[in-house]
Structure formats: structure tokens, C-alpha cells
Amino acid sequence: MSYEDAFPPELREYYRKLFGSEAGEIMASLRTPVEKYYIRVNTLKTSRSKLMSLLKKEGLKPKRSPYLKEGIYFDREGPNFPDDYEPGLPVVRANKFASESVYQGAMLYAPGVLQADKKIKPGDEVEIRDPRGLLVGVGIASMSAKEMVVSTRGLAVEVTLPKFKLPSLNELESFREGLFYAQSLPSMVVAHVLEPGEEELIIDMAAAPGGKTSHIAQLMQNRGEIIAIDKSRNRLKKTEEELNRLGVKNVKLLHMDSRKLPELGIEADRILLDAPCTALGIRPKLWESRTPKDIEATARYQKHFINAAVKSLRKDGVLVYSTCTLSYEENEANVRYMLGKGLKLEEQSVFIGSHGIDIDGVQRFYPNRHLTQGFFIARLRKV
Ligand code: SAM
Secondary structure, eight states, X not given: OOGGGGSOHHHHHHHHHHHGGGHHHHHHHHTSOOSEEEEEEOTTTOOHHHHHHHHHHTTOOXXXXXXXXXXXXEEOBOOOSOTTOOOOOOEEEEOHHHHHHHHXXXXXXXXXXXEEOTTOOTTOEEEEEOTTOOEEEEEEESSOHHHHHHOSSSEEEEEEEXXXXXXXXXXXXXXXXXXXXXXXXXXXXXXXXXXXXXXXEEEESSOTTOHHHHHHHHHTTTXXXXXXXXXXXXXXXXXXXXXXXXXXXXXXXEESOGGGGGGGOOOEEEEEEEOOOOOTTOSOOSOOOXXXXXXXXXXXXXXXXXXXHHHHEEEEEEEEEEESOOOSTTTHHHHHHHHTTTEEEOOOSOOOSEEOSSOTTSEEEOHHHHSSOOEEEEEEEEO
16 A cells, blocks of 8 residues: 555645645655654753663663754664565454554554454464554464454554554653653744743643643743643543643643633733644554545634634733644644734744745744654744
């Protein structure tokens, strides 16, 4: 299956119109995990050099980000076999979520198994495929075919040759102690572009699971106040756990629909709108199901958040708008909408991506050019 088949035809066409001859490269990159896997040092608790030595003691190979002083990355391993590799082994078929994990180096657990060749018994070498047939890894069965299909827990296949491998860090002591947060490089740029002041009132309108909120708190040295909003109760619960793990203390979590933000009657110094989006920039994608129709609907949805943000920002306040998607409508077109609402674009203090499609002063990250997730950042001021 070629990378092209991973995208609906309407979306392929959309990418060709928007990105021209670069569209193919972009789609091929989206199919693979990021080349450099980033974590953010939690400077509320440690320093980069201390964390680097702890990680080295765990046998890992952390590297310093040349761009951000709290950034550490690990090189991706792989691809460990070519796209046309056919091991010819009995097949275990995993669901999309489990396949994506195996594809990046995780083990396969029974709840993720959809089907397995009947003859498979523990100890057999097997190949693992996603629901559409893509080979994501090879491993040794820990269960019989029947067991791995019916069990609701337990290791089904010990993956010995995943297509790619990213480090798994969540079991480390340094993770439990809250010394770092796994966060992509462009996501880490966002809090810097916001430039929060230590005594300011910041609103994060789409905060869960708290990646950017906790980074902002870190830049504010746990001072001032951040109101972090999300409409998902489950995701807010996760956010609360993460903020506790990281030792963040200046955040008030609010469960509400951010489109109603003006009803709170608050005037913030700075607002982050890390908008819910079509997430077309997230890597890796075994396949994509969104189409240009989803892009249009989501761009419309985002305008409600923008209207609410403009009303809740004090005069001269700063709004940072970001998405993890590649479309024009959710990015530059929405920035044009903001310019029509009395906001002015501002320079970004960290600029390591590319300029926008038809607006220079915004920052775009392309998976093929910058070897990151696809991402977009704009900084505006209410004048
Ligand atoms: N900023 C987060 C971070 O860095 O970890 C990621 C935010 S994610 C891109 C978008 C979030 O918007 C989701 O957690 C989703 O639950 C939330 N969301 C979607 N619609 C919302 C609404 N109407 N009001 C508030 N939050 C909403």
C-alpha cells in the first residue's frame, strides 16, 4: 500500500492544490513518526543538564535542542524494514490504535488484537498488520491465536522488529518525578511566542491535557495566574494529574465551553487559543479519514473561539493562535478573519518554521521540511 492510499482522494487533491509539487513529500512524511522525538525539561523541578545525565544513566541517548534551552530530543530508529517487506509469517491483525503504537515500537497487548491466524501458538514468530493490511512490526506470540483475540488483558505479541522505534519514557523514575513532559518542538515554541509575564493573567482556552499550560506555568515560574479551560471532563482530569506531577501551582482549571468565555467577564493579559482542529499535521498517520468538508466545518467552529477570545482580551493584550493542522482555512484564513476584528499580527520571538502560505508573519511547520509535526502559530495584539 503506497502512502497515497493513506489519504482520501479529496484530501490528496486538496493537498496538491495547496502545496503543489511538495504535496507528495508532505504526505509521505505524515506516514512516518517524527525523526526527532522531543521532551520538555520541567525547569520548575530540574535543569536540562541534570535531566540529560539521568537519562543517559538509563541507557538513553538524549540530545540538546539547538533551538530551545528546555528542549531535549531522541533520534527515531528506523525504518527497520522497507515498505515492500513481506516476511510471510502468520498474521496478527491489530486495531488502528494498537497498530500505531506497534509501528512506533510498543508491544502488542490483547485488547488491541482484532484477528489472528488460527495456527498461532505461544513462541511463534508472527507479523503484525493494521486493519488495512500495512505491516507495522514483527514479533513473538505470547499467547495462542484464540487467547489473543478473546483476552481483555496481557501481552499478545512481544514486538522484536517494529517498523520504527521511539524511546518509551513513561516508566522512568524521572517521568514519575515530573522532570519532563513529552512535547513536540512546535508545541514548545507556542509558549515562548506567547511570552507570558510573571505577574500576568493568562487564559488557555483549549488546555487539556495541559502540555502548553504547564509550559506557560514554567515560563512564569509558577507565578501570576493561568485559567485553563477545556470542555472535556475526562481530559481535564488528566490535565489535573499532569499539573500535579509537574508541580504546577498557578493554574485554575475550568470545565466549560470556551465559546462562552466572555460570560465570565474576565479581561486577560494574554490568551492562548490552541484550537481544536482537524489534526492533519499529527504524525504518524497509518491513514487519514478527514476530508476538505471536515476542514471547512472545523474552520467555522474555530471562529466562535476567536470571537470569544477577542472579547475576553484586554486592550493591548496578546492572542496566540495555534493548530496542529496543515489546512489553509484553519490557519491563514482564520488569521485573516482575526485581522478583520481589529487584531494586528506581531513578530514571534522564536521563529524556526516557514512563513505562511499567503501571510509572512505567521509560522508554519512542515513535516517534510522541519522534520516535526505539521503545525501553525500566529501571534496577534488587540489594538
Ligand atoms: N493545548 C493542549 C495541550 O497543549 O496539551 C491541547 C489542546 S487540543 C489541541 C484541543 C482541546 O480543545 C481538546 O482538549 C478539546 O477537549 C478542547 N475543546 C474542544 N472544544 C472545546 C470547547 N468548545 N470549549 C473548550 N474546550 C474545547
